[in-house]
Amino acid sequence: MDLLRPESVEEASAALAGSAERNGAVALGGGTDLVPLLRDGIVKADTLVELVRCIPRGLHPATQPAAAGSTSVVTIGAGTTLGELEADPQIPTALREACRLSASPQLRAVGTIGGNLLQATRCWYWRLKFPCYLHGGDRCHAKEGQHREHAFFGNERCASAHPSDPAAALLALDARIRTDRRELGMAELYRLPTDEDRDVTTLEHGELILELNVPEVSSSTYLKAMDRQRWAFALVGVGAARIGSETRIALAGAAPIPWLLESPAALERATPLAGTAYKVEIARALVRRALEAL
Numbered sequence: 001m002d003l004l005r006p007e008s009v010e011e012a013s014a015a016l017a018g019s020a021e022r023n024g025a026v027a028l029g030g031g032t033d034l035v036p037l038l039r040d041g042i043v044k045a046d047t048l049v050e051l052v053r054c055i056p057r058g059l060h061p062a063t064q065p066a067a068a069g070s071t072s073v074v075t076i077g078a079g080t081t082l083g084e085l086e087a088d089p090q091i092p093t094a095l096r097e098a099c100r101l102s103a104s105p106q107l108r109a110v111g112t113i114g115g116n117l118l119q120a121t122r123c124w125y126w127r128l129k130f131p132c133y134l135h136g137g138d139r140c141h142a143k144e145g146q147h148r149e150h151a152f153f154g155n156e157r158c159a160s161a162h163p164s165d166p167a168a169a170l171l172a173l174d175a176r177i178r179t180d181r182r183e184l185g186m187a188e189l190y191r192l193p194t195d196e197d198r199d200v201t202t203l204e205h206g207e208l209i210l211e212l213n214v215p216e217v218s219s220s221t222y223l224k225a226m227d228r229q230r231w232a233f234a235l236v237g238v239g240a241a242r243i244g245s246e247t248r249i250a251l252a253g254a255a256p257i258p259w260l261l262e263s264p265a266a267l268e269r270a271t272p273l274a275g276t277a278y279k280v281e282i283a284r285a286l287v288r289r290a291l292e293a294l
């Protein structure tokens, strides 16, 4: 396997675009998710394109409006680590908390925010290479038997629960993303898998996330229920933000993608599996506490 270390985004984009087949060349952030997937043969690559020298890292005043009607407060380089974000007072509370409650200090020192948004599902059927729906098969094994960690929204085809805490926080914050090809909202980054396309993101192969634009918010918070107090993926994570007169709520661990909750009442429309109804109860409690905190 080759390792390329481009010095510019243009060089990195060219290396990724030059890949003849999907997975020929793959972008490498901190490698905390990608390396295990390569090791286990789930992702195949003949070339790794290391981003550390070319992707923006750190914070600077925003260059573009974040969302209709709001003022951008900060732009975050996609190469910024979760550890850097959790400690920076310029970052809205929801994102700082989501980073602080993610993974372990060692992983947060290396894992980047760009890589975190694109991390793969933790569903063990998928990670153990069962030929399930998300791998291109025709059934979701998690829908059979008892599964306590899976989704309670958007689970018609694949019932995996999106693992990213920062993604739910950024969705609640109505952040926008700049790639090497376009600008898009957080909600537009993700899609539910379909029979035609099993991807859960809308990025094209080789498209690079460069920056995130986070708007100014009146208040925000992120709450997370885990099996342990630390170093566990979310059973349910709730990001909430007040932006002007709007209150936005987004969930981690609830659907195959970060899930925007129209209102607390929308939880009544959840479609839990036999073993995940308790997660709806947790979501109800966390949403109530998050709104109180706002």
Ligand SMILES: Cc1cc2nc3c(=O)[nH]c(=O)nc-3n(C[C@H](O)[C@H](O)[C@H](O)COP(=O)(O)OP(=O)(O)OC[C@H]3O[C@@H](n4cnc5c(N)ncnc54)[C@H](O)[C@@H]3O)c2cc1C
Pocket: 026, 027, 028, 029, 030, 031, 032, 033, 034, 035, 051, 055, 078, 079, 082, 101, 102, 103, 104, 107, 110, 111, 112, 113, 114, 115, 116, 117, 118, 119, 120, 163, 164, 165, 166, 207, 208, 209, 210, 231, 232, 233, 234
């Ligand atoms: C044990 C463990 C526990 C964890 N717990 C949590 C948790 O509680 N909450 C949580 O949110 N996360 C958790 N994580 C996930 C962790 O936060 C991510 O693995 C990490 O943030 C990924 O960042 P990275 O830079 O290492 O990405 P990489 O592993 O390098 O890349 C991940 C994916 O993103 C792509 N990529 C990376 N950067 C870019 C970019 N700029 N543009 C386009 N594509 C890119 C890669 O090609 C790859 O597909 C955990 C991980 C582990 C291993």
Ligand code: SF4
Pocket: 121, 123, 124, 125, 126, 132, 133, 134, 135, 139, 140, 141, 142, 143, 150, 157, 158, 159, 160, 161
């Ligand atoms: S939840 Fe998704 S990833 Fe897990 S077995 Fe079902 S289809 Fe596969």
